[in-house]
Amino acid sequence: MLGPCSPAQEAAMTFSPPTTAPLDALPATPDYDAWPIEVAIQHVSHTPRQVEVRWEDGRVSRYHSIWLRENAADDSTVNPATRERILDLSRLGAWPTVSEARLDDAGALEIVFAPEQRRLRFHPGWLRAHDYANLDTPEAPLVPTTLWKGSERDAPTTLDAHDWLSADDDPLAPDACLESALEAVIGEGLVRLRNLPTDPGSLDAIARRIGPPRTTNFGTLFDVRAKPDPDSNAYTSIALPPHVDLPTREYQPGLQLLHCLENDTVGGDAVMMDGFAVAEALRERHPEHFATLTRVRWCYANTARTTDHVWFDPMIKLDANGHFDEVRIADFLRGPLMAPFEDVEPAYAALMALQRLLREPEFALRFSYAPGDMVIFDNRRLLHARDAFDVGQGGRRWLQGCYLERDEARSRLRMLRRAHRRQCVDALAHG
Amino acid sequence: MLGPCSPAQEAAMTFSPPTTAPLDALPATPDYDAWPIEVAIQHVSHTPRQVEVRWEDGRVSRYHSIWLRENAADDSTVNPATRERILDLSRLGAWPTVSEARLDDAGALEIVFAPEQRRLRFHPGWLRAHDYANLDTPEAPLVPTTLWKGSERDAPTTLDAHDWLSADDDPLAPDACLESALEAVIGEGLVRLRNLPTDPGSLDAIARRIGPPRTTNFGTLFDVRAKPDPDSNAYTSIALPPHVDLPTREYQPGLQLLHCLENDTVGGDAVMMDGFAVAEALRERHPEHFATLTRVRWCYANTARTTDHVWFDPMIKLDANGHFDEVRIADFLRGPLMAPFEDVEPAYAALMALQRLLREPEFALRFSYAPGDMVIFDNRRLLHARDAFDVGQGGRRWLQGCYLERDEARSRLRMLRRAHRRQCVDALAHG
Incomplete structure (x- = not known):
């Protein structure tokens, strides 16, 4: 979880622009975000096609x-109402080049572009955050992926979520529980929340704290309990092998939420494993089989x-x-392999x-569901399984589930981090 | 559109199994589908690891x-209630091999497998339909893709859909309009339906004839009309350049439905073009630029x-x-390019x-929306644009839209084709 300000952001509170002209006199950055000015620009130089910016900490950006x-x-360039781009580069008449580039009195980068002879200013905080020439990984993940084995841990990352539904609706309001939950889901693929309400249907509101549920042919919320005339093995009481849901869909659902409303059955423990860790083990032990499974289309x-x-x-x-992007493992949802003849036996x-x-026990993490528990897991990464359970002695087991997409979790986490950046910018303004 | 029976299927109506034992004495095929027996098996031979089937028309399958x-x-192998697989091959103890293989009295392939010594029978219609050794393209598309240019046609494929909402709910009921619509959407990326109701919100039921709408941060149904405080350029009256919707999502929506409820504005014509045809033109004229756009991640x-x-x-x-799988073209939804430095200018x-x-006029197909019109288009293929429109003279323009996924259309079309196969099987049984 991010603190409200990083050390660099704290240091930036002492930053003073070269003159007293206020930084908020700059044009808005091209989005709704706030970009703290952690380091000031010291010097600017240019050629027609490149601008070089030297920062006060010695970094050089191009x-x-x-x-x-x-x-x-x-x-x-940008529609001021929607912050969406309206510029079409190919209508400028020529490749845009730099006629002048300087550090202005407010600490911004000011450029005159040919052929338009248009004078434009760039916010130093935004420029620093988009320094593509110095990025090792331009698409750095929001949260790094951590592979895990069930044998290494006692339980999923578990959070007390008793105030999940009473939290502030403002998407920029801080929410430590939500933020930790999203970080666990993105990084580990799994989180368990406890002490949620157990009202049937409350999962919809619980999910919408992240984003809108995805409706499938199983509906928006689905009930997981043994039922007559089942249309899926999930709706029986038999054991289920480790699997992802809906690999039959071009867009395999990204996140699955399973919310326990009732459970006093014998058996039926949740069994989860990190499909990426299993795939990594396959790569290490049987590289030829790993290569086959990344190539043959089932x-x-x-x-x-x-x-x-x-x-x-x-x-x-x-x-x-x-x-690793995703696994599609679910023996009971595979149709006939229709691959080239020579690929079938390999x-x-x-x-x-x-x-x-x-089947090796080291991968599986086994835990039980109590009413009010909910797991959120990456359905394109985690495999879930289930022991057979016994409903013969009047025991009841009722889970409700729904799907979201991975990028809803990322969007929600970016909003929470944007809130931190706003706090830093406000602190700078009033520091 | 498929006729109720292909010529081969008609011919199969004269097929007689070697004995009078009924074919429906066979175990169910491993799914809910019906597989007409177009050609009978003539001869069977085997090695431990392969079975060769010679058909009466001379084809040899392995x-x-x-x-x-x-x-x-x-x-x-299959749970009879759910038709989902329960067999785990790796628990058989050894690679399954064939001890015996023969044509049985009902015309089915009968095999005894080691190490189980289990006798299993295979339906000849199903076997013929899954003859992977003889398929040129194991993943043959349901409908072939046809690239098009607006200059070659006067209008989108257009269907009278006045009974769209009164059609039979049974997913196996024939529906010629729905079937033609799905074939146009899958093959050409676009279809226009006319004479639909114009009740606000009726789009939800219209869409559900194909599948459940996808909810996004713009809601389930979204209104496209000029509105105050817009959060997207779509909600202004300005012209929109050719674009797809929501390329910002990992799962870019597959289908978009736009349903016209009101339109008496001046201007605001729909402009659509086949993004795959544009991409193909780029490949032909500027192969280096085409290669760049298939590689650089914007x-x-x-x-x-x-x-x-x-x-x-x-x-x-x-x-x-x-x-071609998809295009992501929408200048107003691109953020800063964060690519390796040397990739930026190319x-x-x-x-x-x-x-x-x-901007070349040959690609664009231009048409107006009348109330009761609806377009369904492949949002990962078609680019849609809009002229600026004038609401100053009291003109009103109100579209409602929603998203579905491509594979909902494919599933729905497979159901309609399954209905044709059932009709053939029934005709065979009573012929």
Whole structure:
């Protein structure tokens, strides 16, 4: 969790612009965010196509003229009402270049662009935060991914969420519990909240603290309990092997929330494991099987009575940077493999190596649900399983579930961090 | 649109199994689908790991023993209530092999598998439909993609949908209008329906004929009309450049529905173009720029007052088979490019080449909305734009919109085609 101000931000409170002209005289930054000025600009130089900025801490940043021109915040570039871009670069008539570049009296970068001869100013806090020339990883994750094994921990990260529904609705209001929950979900793929209300349907409001639930052919909120005439193995009392939900969908749901309303059954413990950790173990022990599962496209199918979803994808997917993106593991939702003939036996050999790994006890984290508990987990990463449970002695087990997308969690966490930056900017203004 | 029976299916009506044992004595196929027996099996042979099936039309199919074992339809493999797999191959103790394989009296393939010594039967219609060894494209699209230019056509594919909401709710009931609409959306990316009701909110029921709408931070149904305090350029009366919606989301919405309730404004015509056709033109004319736009990951950002969505992706994405998957084109929703320094100038050069193409009149299809019209378009493929419109003379323009996913359309079309197959099977049974 971020503190209200980082040490660099605290230090920035002593920053004074070269003159007394107020920084808020700058044009708005091109978004709704607030960018604390942690370090001031010391010196500016330029060529027609690049501007070099030297900061007071010694860092040197370089920006392309065309990048600067497109990211200006004035009314010729951004619609002031919506903060959305209205500039079309290809209508400028020529590649935008820099005629003049200087540090202005307020500490901002001021540039005159050709061919327009337009004078535009750039906020130093925003420039520093978007210093693309010095970034190791331009797409640094909000929270780093931490792989884990169930054998290394006693329980999921667990938070007391008794005031989850009474928290301030303002998306910029601080909320330590929500922030910690989102960080755990993004970093570890799993968090458990306790002491939530147990009213049926309250999950909708609980979920909307993050974002709107995703409706599927199972509805918006779904009930997980044994029921007659089941349309999914989930709705029986049989054991379920480790799986993700809805790998049959092109857009596999990103987050799953399972909210326990009642549970006095015998058995039926939750079993969760980190699918990325299992995939990493497969890569280490059987690199050829790992490669097969990142390449061969399995068929995921749910040919049900009212819908017919089919999707082809590898069982393990890496993103453009080679990091784990998602797994699609759910034996009971696979249709017939329709791969090139010579891929079929290697694919099944790899599948069985994975199935054997999934049974190793080191990966699984086992815990029970008490009424008022809720887990939020990354459905494209975590595998969940369930022991068979016994409803024969009158025991009842009722979970309600819903789906959200991963990026709703990221958006919500960015809002909470934006709130911290606003606090710092306010502290600077009144410090 | 599929006719009720293909010629091959008609021919199959004369098929007689070798004995009088009924085909419906076979175990259920491993799904809810119906598989007409178009051609009978003539001869079966096997090795331990493969079965060869010779059909009466001369085709030879080969199936791996492990593939057959996993796709059996009996109760040791599939839960009979849910039709979901319960078999875990890795628990069989050894790679499943074939001890015996024969054509049984009902015309089915009967196999005895080791190590289980389990006798299992396979439905010939299902086997023929899943003949992976003879498929050129295992993932053949439901409807082939057809690229188009606005200059080649007068209007979108247009259907009279006056009975859209009075059609039979049964997902297996035939519906020629829905089927044609889905085929146009999947193949061309666009369809226009006319004569729909104009009641505000009726879009929800209209959409649910395909699948459940997707809720976003703009709600489930959104109103497109000029409004005070807009949070998107869409909610102003200014012209909008060609764009997709919500490229800021990891899961960019697949389908967009825009339903016209009122329109007597001057201007504000719809302008749509096939983003895949534009991308194809870029590939032909400027292959280096095309390559850049399939590689460099742009930042898409919507830093709004209550949400903060950011996503990095190429502007043009190809799927694993090298076909167009999606475009993310929306200048007003791009955040600052955060790419490696040396990629920035090539990226902007490619962007401007694309921007110039987007202005060429040959791509755009221009049409007006009448009350009761609705367009359904592939939001990951089609670019939509809008002329500025004039609400000064008291003219009113009110569209309601919502999003669905592409795979809802595919699922719905598969259901309609399943209905055709059922009709064929019924015709065979009573022929």
